[in-house]
Structure formats: C-alpha cells, structure tokens
Amino acid sequence: MKPFLSWKGHRWVSLVLRIYLGGVFVLASLHKIAHPGAFALDVATYNILPLALINLMALCLPWVEIISGGLMVAGYKSRAASWLISGMMAMFMVALLIALANGLDMSCGCFASSSMSEEDAISHLTILRDATWLLMSIYILIFDRQPIGLETIIYGKRG
C-alpha cells in the first residue's frame, strides 16, 4: 500500500484532475455569481432548504465554488479545496436524490439557471456525473500530497 501511496505519478494524475475539476467549478460558479436571483430560484426549486436560508445559500455557494475551484487549478491549498469540493459534491448528490425521489421534473441548475438550460434536466446520470467528480476530488485529497503548482513554488516542496 505504501509504495502505491508514494508513487510519484499521483502528482501528475492529480494535476490533470485538479485542472479539470477546478475548471468545472469555476465555470459552474460564473453564471450563479452573475445572476444570484436566478440561482436562488433554482435553489428554491429543490424544495429542501427553509426560505430563510435560500438566498444565503445562493449567494455564498458560488463563491465557495469559484475560490475552491481556483485554488484547485492553482495548486494552492488544494487539499482544503478538495475537502470543500467533496463536501459540495456530496451535498449536491443528496439534493438530487431528494429531488428525484420527489419526482421533480426540473433542471439541475448546476451551470446555468433553469430557464437557460432546459436540457440539463436532473436524472440518475446527473448523480453518476457528480459521483465521478466526488471520486476525483477524493483522489486528489488522498494522493496529491505534494501538489504541482503555486504551493510547490512558494514553499519549494519536491516530490
């Protein structure tokens, strides 16, 4: 197990995953930040949060996404970013499962508002996609011990 954990290739695999996953989160956040009202409506459509928390969630979540995604791409505090992304993915999956269990025929709201992405309807494939991203994030969390990126440049770590 130990040789596998210390395999130097993890850094490079993680780099690819970090750029991909970080990019996805940065892209996903842009529309939500630009149109908080539309995203709040998407959050409300899931019918999970109490009214008092809907706007706070709609305002804060995209900024957590863009900051964690940006740090993931940059390779700075990528473990902390991985925790955040893993947590968000788990949360999204629970929300999707509840929505599907309730028979809601709605847009995911993951990348744009419902009105702009009618083809992005929630389904079991959406959950599968999120599960894949969650696994990628967990991989980075476990194996990317000395990330290639800003952190290496600043602190001079070597793999």
Next chain:
Amino acid sequence: MKQAYSTIKKSLVEASVLACGASVIALAVNIFHPKSIPFIATDAYETMVPCPVQEGHVTPIAASASELVEKGVFLVDAREESEFHKWHPKGALLLTYDFLDPIPPENIREMAKRIAAKRATKVLVYGDGANPDTGELLGIDISAAGINNVFYIKGGADALKAVWPKQDGRLK
C-alpha cells in the same frame, strides 16, 4: 498516523477558513452587485415544477364495440353526479373526475373491491366526451393507481347512450 491526523485536521481547518472567507466575500459583493438579492428571502419563491406525470395507460374504445355487452365488463362514470342520475347504464359506478383533486385512494380501493366481486376483467370508463374527455383522464388515473385493462369510451356518455343495449342485450 499522528502526522496524517494532523494533516487532515490542518486541511479541514483551512477548508473551514476558506468557506467562511468565501461567504464573507459573497455577502460583501452582493451589496454592490447590480442584481443583488436580500440576504434573507421574505417572500416564498414561485417555483414552477411540473407535477409528476401519471403513467397510467388507457385504451380508447368505440361505443359501438361489441365488448360493451361482454361479461366481465365494469363500467365507471366520470361525469358529474347530476348527469349520472339523468342516465347511466345499469351497474355503472359513479366516480366523478375532478380536474383539480386526485381521486381519493379509498374510492379506488372501493372500486377495486367491486371489480373483484364482479369478477370483471375489463374496466370501461366514460365521461363527458368533451376535449379533454373526463372519461379518458379518469381512465389514466385509475390505470396509474394500479388497475389493469382500463379502456375509455370515445364520445363519452352520449355515444354510449346511443348504442346502449336494449333488454335483449344487443347493441342498437
């Protein structure tokens, strides 16, 4: 092991700090955002999510079809009670279709009992014959509730009345 625990703890603390920092930035940005929203929503959002589609299956059948006089047919009237009392085939069950309220489950259970008691193998539903036809809609709901072999009569009660068998059981 201790080092791993320490690393996890450190990264979790960093994640918490990042989340808090991001939230503070988010709230600050919202103050100056051209499309800002209140931090706490006061009015409920009007979410327009379509209701789950009933997946019942109902087959149209012509009022002149000979199945009407077959044994094992159970007739259901989807019209208003007043219309039902003006005319209805003998043995028909009144189950008025409501566009707003679903059929109460106890009514479905009662109907299922009657179907079983009559040893019926087909359920024929008729309604007002309008567009949409209450007979068809009720048939879909009945089928979605788990009752099989549901048909609706095209043209509704008027079409059925026109061909309803005389005493000898033959169609007009």
